[in-house]
Amino acid sequence: MRIENSFIPVRGVGEATERRLWTEGITHWDEFDGSVVGDTLADRIERFIEEGRTHLERGDVSVFAERLPAASRWRLYENVRDDACFLDIETTGLDATRNDVTTVTLHRGGETKTFVNGDDLTVERLETELERSALLVTFNGRRFDVPFLETCYDLDVTVPHLDLMYPCKKLGLGGGLKAIERELGIDRGLPDLSGRDAVRLWHQYERGDDDALETLIEYNRADTTNMEPLLETVTEQLHEQVFEAACPDR
Template sequence: MRIENSFIPVRGVGEKTERRLWEAGVTHWDEFDGSVVGETLADRIDAFIEEGQRHLDRGDVSPFAEKLPAASRWRLYENVREETCFLDIETTGLDASCNDVTTVSLHRGGETKTFVKGRDLTADRLGRELESSALLVTFNGQRFDVPFLETCYDLDVSVPHVDLMYPCKKLGLDGGLKQIERDVGIDRELDDLSGRDAVRLWHEYERGDESALETLVEYNRADTRNMEPLMDVVADRLHERVFEAARPSE
């Protein structure tokens, strides 16, 4: 599903009205002719489509992210798949005011980068990576990863953000990232490690164990890489449930 199939960012259009449009055959912006809704709402939709197309021509999905509910921001993904950055962090604890970020991994365009505290993990490097991304995808990053980075590195993370936890819940997929991966059939290495192990590994590295850092980095990278196939699964399933189910049969 692409943004051009969506109407709920328009003020006054909820899921019921959007579904009514789809069921009437208006499944794309190009098919909207104002006949299914009232005149005032039709004018709003026309204005939204005109402005929205200009944003898409620039590759900018941020105006849509601001108007979509968190559980519906998966709709942004197909438009900017290649410019999507999957991000995960490891820390020494849960409180950004007194704990540190130890590693940050970012996966984009088939490449995974990992930055390490005390080596190459800086606000400048993170800022440049995020600025070059059209969409940010995390798991529980809205409550944890993003606020942590903003606090510890004085960043303003403004890139449009899909927190996979919310569309997963919409599909009835509950639990942590590793549990959901198992539920949808995604394999991972280092399946026996947890967030507590990540803290332990960092402290072992600080005491001189380089192999502990190698394990921590690979654990962090696995979290990040595995979000891409999970995003694909979630987007496909919600496409079928939300969009295809409402389209008129041919």
Template structure:
């Protein structure tokens, strides 16, 4: 499903109205003809479509991210797949005012980079890595990863953000990232390492164990890379449930 199939970013259009449009064959912006809804709402939709094409031509999905509920931002992915950045962080604790970020991994266009505290992990480097991303994808990053980075590095992360935890819940996938991967059969290296072990590995590295850092980096990179197949599974399932199911009733 693409943004051009969506009408809920329009003020006054909820899921019920959007579904009614789809059921009447208006499944794409190009098919909107002012029917099905009232004149005032039709005018809003037409204005939204005109402005929407301009945003898409620039590769800017921020206006749609701002207007979509968190659980519906999966609709952004297909439009900016090539410029999507998957991000995950490791920290020494849960309080950004007292604890530190140890590693940050970013996966984009098939490549994964890991920034390490004390080496190349700086606010400037993070800002540079994120500035070209059209969409940022995390798991529980809305509540944890992004606020943690903003606090520790005085950043303002303004990239449109899709937190995978919310669309996962929509299709009954609950729990942490590793638990959901297990439900879907997504395999990973180092399956026995968890957040507590990640903290221990960092402290071990601080005591001079470089191998511990390499293990921590591998764990952090797996968290980041595995979000891509998870997102694609989730978007496919939600596409079928939300969009195809409505179109099938025509």
């Protein structure tokens, strides 16, 4: 499903109205002709479509991210798939005012990069990577990763953000990233480590254990790269549940 199939970013259009448009055969912006809804709402939708096309031509999905509920931002992915940046961080604790970021992994366009505290993890590197991204994808990053980075590195993360936890909840998937991976059959090929293990591994590295850092990096990279097949699966299932169910003839 693409943004051009969506009408709920328009003020006054809820899921029921959007579904009614779809069932009436208006499943894409190109098919909207002002029917089905009243004149005032039709005018709003037409303005939204006109402005939306301009944003999409620039590869900018921020206006749609702002108007879509968190559980519906999966709709952004298909439009900017190649420029989506999957991100995950490891830290020494849960309080950004007292704890540190240890590693940050970003996965975009098939390339995975990990930055390490005290080596190449800098605010400049983070800003450069985020500026190159059309969409930021995290799991629970809305509450943890993004505010942690903003506090520790005085960043202002303005990239449109898709937090996978919310569309997962829409599908009834809960219990954390690794539990959802297991439920969906997504393999990470690593021992079952936890956030507590990540803290322990960092402290071992600080005491001179380079192997501990390698294990920490592998763990961080697995958390990040596995979000891509997870998002692919979630978008496919939600596409069927939300869009195709309302458009049985398509």
